[in-house]
Amino acid sequence: DAGVIQSPRHEVTEMGQEVTLRCKPISGHDYLFWYRQTMMRGLELLIYFNNNVPIDDSGMPEDRFSAKMPNASFSTLKIQPSEPRDSAVYFCASTLFGGVTGELFFGEGSRLTVL
């Protein structure tokens, strides 16, 4: 299995631009999570989906952030407009309900730099 695949690995953009991060979860997994990691705040859960349905988006910082999961094999995290404080590493993770609870499989992350 290829694991959780994220793209792009690195993104540098200017303030005000739209940013779209992509994630392909492990095939068969029914939970998908988006995390953000910064030096100041560590790893934070932004939103998670179950069977493509958003369950809890209380961690999404503000309306500039949105996430979708149109099908079981693809999710996007969009920031529009982007701001310098959005600079972080964004991780996607997936897991299977009924598997080892708490065993999340993380992707390699997307490092975002907003100038």
Add this chain to the structure above:
Amino acid sequence: DAKTTQPPSMDCAEGRAANLPCNHSTISGNEYVYWYRQIHSQGPQYIIHGLKNNETNEMASLIITEDRKSSTLILPHATLRDTAVYYCIRLPQGGSEKLVFGKGTKLTVNP
């Protein structure tokens, strides 16, 4: 709020056992102890978890005290590739969405 306490950093000599402590004195009866690690520039990686019995897998051993207020992750023969941040996390059964990462312990394995 990760609700666990870990030392910010530790050092270990290559080939020796690395013992990483975690305090979770307020853990509830239905909460497991999970360990993850994050190697620089990579996503977190699950290591092991347990409820009250000691656990061992191919990566590590987990020792949980009888009162469940603390635990120790043991890497029996640390290698340079084990240098990482190690996170100890409390998690209720069935609550994957409640995986909250604290600051963890930065383990440095020295040659």
